[in-house]
Amino acid sequence: MTPDDLVLIPGGEFLMGQDDGRDEERPVHRVTVAPFRLCRYQVTNADFAAFRKFSFECATLPVTSVNWFDAMDYCRWLSAQWRMEIRLPTEAEWEFAARGSDGRIYPWGEDFRPAQVNSAESRLAHVLPVDAHPQNVSPFRVREMSGNVWEWCRDDFALYRGSAAQIAIPPGAKAIRGGSYESDRRHVTTAARNLERPATQSPTIGFRCAQ
Numbered sequence: 572m573t574p575d576d577l578v579l580i581p582g583g584e585f586l587m588g589q590d591d592g593r594d595e596e597r598p599v600h601r602v603t604v605a606p607f608r609l610c611r612y613q614v615t616n617a618d619f620a621a622f623r624k625f626s627f628e629c630a631t632l633p634v635t636s637v638n639w640f641d642a643m644d645y646c647r648w649l650s651a652q653w654r655m656e657i658r659l660p661t662e663a664e665w666e667f668a669a670r671g672s673d674g675r676i677y678p679w680g681e682d683f684r685p686a687q688v689n690s691a692e693s694r695l696a697h698v699l700p701v702d703a704h705p706q707n708v709s710p711f712r713v714r715e716m717s718g719n720v721w722e723w724c725r726d727d728f729a730l731y732r733g734s735a736a737q738i739a740i741p742p743g744a745k746a747i748r749g750g751s752y753e754s755d756r757r758h759v760t761t762a763a764r765n766l767e768r769p770a771t772q773s774p775t776i777g778f779r780c781a782q
Contacts (some may be wrong), residue, residue, distance in 0.1 A: 572610060572618045574653050577782050580664070580711050582606035585672045587663060587731075589762035594736035596762045604667045608782040609660055612701040612714055613722065614645065622648045631700040633720045633777040639745045639769035642723045642778040649780060659725040660781035662764065665748045669717070670761035671710035678709040678716045683756045688718040691755045698752060698774075717759040720777035721747040721767075728766035741768055751775035 588599040617630035619637065622645050627634075637645075642659060649657040660668070669678050677683060685692040687706040689699045698719055707715050716722075724746040730736050744766040750759035753775055757763070767776065 572612065572614065572780075574655070576611045577608035577780075578611050578668075578711055578713055580604075580607050580609055580668050580713075583667070583672050585667050585670070586674055587666055587762070589676075589760065592760065592762050593757070594734070595730060595738060595764055597736070598731060598733050600731055600733070602663045602667070604663050607660070607664055609664065609668045609711075609713055610779045610781070611712065613720060613777050613779045614642075615701055619645060629700065631702065632698050633701050633715075635698060635720055635774045635777050636772040637777065638772050639723050639767075645778075646780055655782055657780050657782050659723055659778060662724045662726045662746045662748065664781060665716075665722065665724055666761055668711055668713050669709050669749070673710070675710075676760050676762075678713075678761060679706060685756075688759055689715075689752045690718040690750060690759045691753055693752070695752060716749055716761070718750050718752060718754065720749070720751050721754075721765065721773075721775055722749045723776065723778040724748055728764075740766060743769055745769050747776060 584603045587602040589596045613633040616627035619634040646657045687704045726746045728744045728746045
């Protein structure tokens with residue numbers, strides 16, 4: 572990964588959430604996002620190994636079993652390497668980068684396409700390289716924002732204003748986005764969101780960087 576992998580997201584206004592989705596995705600609400608940059612790919616094993624040495628089998632697989640604190644530490648380390656502020660994306664930034672302003676359900680459009688996403692429907696039950704699906708691409712040319720691994724966001728998880736959801740939220744829980752190879756088609760949409768304790772290390776959670 573190099574600074575050239577940071578894709579410019581021009582910012583804009585969009586409708587965040589999905590009224591016909593799960594409780595935590597409602598209600599739809601208007602959000603304005605300032606311009607930012609987002610890494611085209613999820614952070615790989617090779618990327619993370621430059622920061623913290625560990626054994627891995629495939630360099631191009633997304634790094635997983637990294638908790639939120641380690642993801643934040645990696646961003647701070649990369650900031651020093653690249654001489655620019657690198658961080659985790661906010662939830663709003665993540666969703667805007669995945670769906671754009673046209674409200675699409677999946678990064679590529681409205682229809683679920685099992686051949687171009689590593690979700691539960693594929694029945695692989697493991698991660699794939701970060702560039703495995705060339706057509707799994709958002710309006711801004713960001714790759715694999717649906718399926719493969721969930722991605723940490725910077726935000727604490729909170730219900731949207733006006734939500735009627737009844738969800739127990741552990742103190743300090745962070746938002747994760749995108750779904751994983753274990754998630755079905757309802758959980759790999761651009762609006763799908765979940766929560767996890769920041770110390771969690773899971774084989775289904777990775778991250779990507781923003782600037």
